[in-house]
Amino acid sequence: MKEKFLNQTNPNVSVDCVIFGFDGVELKVLLVQRDLQDNLEIQDDTLVLPGDLIRDNEDLDEAASRVLTGLTGIRSVFLEQIGAFGNPNRLSKGKDRTWLEAVRLKPDARVITVGYFALINIKNYKIKPAGFAKHVVWHDYKVVEELGFDHNEILDAAIRILRNKLYREPVGFKLLPRKFSLHHLYCLYNEIMDAEIDRRNFRRRMLKTGFLKETDEFQEGVPHKPARLYTFVKKEFENVSRKNFKFY
Template sequence: MKEKYVNQANPNVSVDCVVFGFDGSDLKVLLVQRDLRDNLDIDDDTLVLPGDLINDDEDLDEAASRILKGLTGIKNIFLEQIGAFGSPKRLLKKRDQVWLNAIRILPNARVITIGYFALVNIKNYKTKPAGFAKHVLWQDYNTVEELGFDHNVILNSAISVLRDKLYREPVGFQLLGKEFSLHQLYTLYNEIMGGDIDRRNFRRKMLKTGFLKETENYQEGVPHKPARLYTFAKKKFDNVSKANFKFY
């Protein structure tokens, strides 16, 4: 039993983040372009999710925070693990193997990735390249094509976690600014859920959840132009509570 482990190298463990952002009308994902530095003979403009190998002395969550901090300067945002990914090395795409060899840090071990997903309000932060990233960009979720490694799998997993969460938890607020109109929130839900939600029912139901607090300019009965603004009123959220974010 023991002997079998001795001959196999431990896998490299990396953390990759799916960072979703919303610009008011479209759902975006933060992607980076790999930077080969001194191996410039290799032509590789593959896009990947921002990620890095985990450090010896840090928690998994800490690693994810670190990566995000490096690229966006953000601390303390919504960030949650979505799971571990990683097929044996023999299943890697050639392009990715070349890349791994080029950076010489992973000679004979596979890579296992812990995926995280994060929600940020795009307008609040400036992105900047860091680590192995040559460029950082916000890409429209619907236009994302083939990514490096198994990052499409991770992205798909993240979007379904996001949709699922949006149904069940007051999590969409993270994608908007501090103050927002119900119209903005509605647009967000409609975009992400791909649905065709009734505007009026959405409004009533969302207000009834108790997660919205009016800002000072509130005045009953008067239609506003521009729209009335709300903030997210954090209240204790019971997982099994009746707060229900399903909209038909």
């Protein structure tokens, strides 16, 4: 069976989601194998970003949210647009064509996709391989392996934007559990910025931002001095473009 919701689906516009998670060491991206439905004869293990055509009654953000929720069960989450990708040849690689012809009602339609990126707490949910995709993997974000369609380009754009935001907006927390140690946050920054930040300066400056509130709780089960846990506190966040603002 080809696509459901045909009458309500826009054949020319899709969304694709770059879903980031942090396991304490590596920044991961959620990738899926394309769903071949009942086309068992096709051999295709290409990884792609989870995505879907948009429906006529939903906004772009809603479509991205639907994809994210369908895959992870997570509802309210950090989800922001990356931009639109519309190269006329973005669907013309061999395997991409094969897949489109097997699954899409209008396999030749020009499709513009709108990229989104999400930051989630990797431990907060179980991956549901239902719906779109049978195989779902958390992949190190430094992958260079070739994804389907133009998804490497979308992923690169997401990483660029994430790096730019990390120093200017309080977004790092979104990847952590509600209570976390400064060390945890520190590792996150090092991993995403691919840098080796000074530990003491990081700690002082991060605390100075006023976005952290200490709790009375400590790490448990570690074979050394347990670290204090903090929570993130929302506060009025003035316009980022204020010249000297640095998030951390």
